[in-house]
Amino acid sequence: MHTTIRAIDVGYGNTKYTLSHSRQGEIPCGVFASIVAPAVAGDLSDGALARRNTAVVHVNGCDYEVGPDAELVTGAHAARVLHGEFLGTREYLALLRGALCYMEVASIDLLVVGLPVSYLADKAAALRALAEGTHVLSVKHSVHVAKALVLAQPLGGLAYHAMTRGLYGRFLQTRNLIVDPGYYTVDWLTTKGLQPLPKRCGSFAGGVHAVARAVARAVASEERISPDELPALDAAVRDGYLTLFGRRTPLQPRHLEAARGVTEEAAHAIANSVGAGRDIEAILLVGGGADLYREALARRYPKHAVQIVPEPVLANVRGFQLIGEEVARRRQAATA
Numbered sequence: 001m002h003t004t005i006r007a008i009d010v011g012y013g014n015t016k017y018t019l020s021h022s023r024q025g026e027i028p029c030g031v032f033a034s035i036v037a038p039a040v041a042g043d044l045s046d047g048a049l050a051r052r053n054t055a056v057v058h059v060n061g062c063d064y065e066v067g068p069d070a071e072l073v074t075g076a077h078a079a080r081v082l083h084g085e086f087l088g089t090r091e092y093l094a095l096l097r098g099a100l101c102y103m104e105v106a107s108i109d110l111l112v113v114g115l116p117v118s119y120l121a122d123k124a125a126a127l128r129a130l131a132e133g134t135h136v137l138s139v140k141h142s143v144h145v146a147k148a149l150v151l152a153q154p155l156g157g158l159a160y161h162a163m164t165r166g167l168y169g170r171f172l173q174t175r176n177l178i179v180d181p182g183y184y185t186v187d188w189l190t191t192k193g194l195q196p197l198p199k200r201c202g203s204f205a206g207g208v209h210a211v212a213r214a215v216a217r218a219v220a221s222e223e224r225i226s227p228d229e230l231p232a233l234d235a236a237v238r239d240g241y242l243t244l245f246g247r248r249t250p251l252q253p254r255h256l257e258a259a260r261g262v263t264e265e266a267a268h269a270i271a272n273s274v275g276a277g278r279d280i281e282a283i284l285l286v287g288g289g290a291d292l293y294r295e296a297l298a299r300r301y302p303k304h305a306v307q308i309v310p311e312p313v314l315a316n317v318r319g320f321q322l323i324g325e326e327v328a329r330r331r332q333a334a335t336a
């Protein structure tokens, strides 16, 4: 294939991107927290020890730093954008351009990008327009995107699971539920094949961020916790240990009980929309919160095996890449 295909999944929590075409089932990816900092010249060690791992990108005449070390620039008060108009912000475009920068390509023939389920109908055209065209990243570096394809985010995870497990043909015949607990929202899609069934799809604003806040409230009665400590709590709900003042203490069952309120509510919202699921063959979990939400979902659907797709954070973007390659193959076959 001579065309260049890449995928980006800008999430409220993390920005995920692919680095090459799939090769023997491997799809190399990169990920960085969706934190955007106004660009700062140099660093205090003048690069003598190590340079910050960030990309500096132009957006509307301003320079921003994004990448794994962006939080070193913003400091402890780093806030992510958490509202419905994320797509229209400079931060969103900075994250998209940051991912383009890390890909190290001059042009992309097809870029596959994603939107939360609830925004797909209204915002797909706007995201396509934003992604297509020439992105001037800096004086020396620009990337041209010839065409963009916009998909519902969890569709990527479903395609990744189906295509890499050799289940693609089977999935085209069956109904499946894919649940994507991310940082801000939990999205779900019920599909026949890769076609979403709109009445049984939705989004719930109770992602890992809401879990971390609930745990913060539970911990706050014993430790002094401020909203700035959310990154520590995000790591704590992931690892089971809270590290504050250099002390690493395990989260207690009473703290995790607070998380259950959020995950149960999400599972309830899903069951209200999807129903009892007699017609559903597989229930799959993708997204960074997959582990945290599995138990609540399994309780709602005790007769199903609720499976976590491997490396769930990257599943959507990997599926986007595979869908993009499939679309390009079909286009080439049609014109050959």
Ligand SMILES: Nc1ncnc2c1ncn2[C@@H]1O[C@H](COP(=O)(O)OP(=O)(O)OP(=O)(O)O)[C@@H](O)[C@H]1O
Pocket (backbone or CB within 6 Å): 010, 011, 012, 013, 014, 015, 031, 034, 181, 182, 183, 184, 185, 186, 207, 208, 209, 234, 235, 238, 286, 287, 288, 289, 313
């Ligand atoms: N390997 C990992 N790298 C980064 N974050 C991870 C990883 N594993 C789990 N996480 C957790 O993933 C969560 C974010 O998940 P994800 O990247 O799926 O969200 P998002 O897609 O950015 O959010 P949303 O879907 O709401 O836009 C964070 O709370 C983080 O703690």
Ligand SMILES: [Mg+2]
Pocket (backbone or CB within 6 Å): 011, 012, 153, 180, 181, 182, 183, 287
């Ligand atoms: Mg997501």
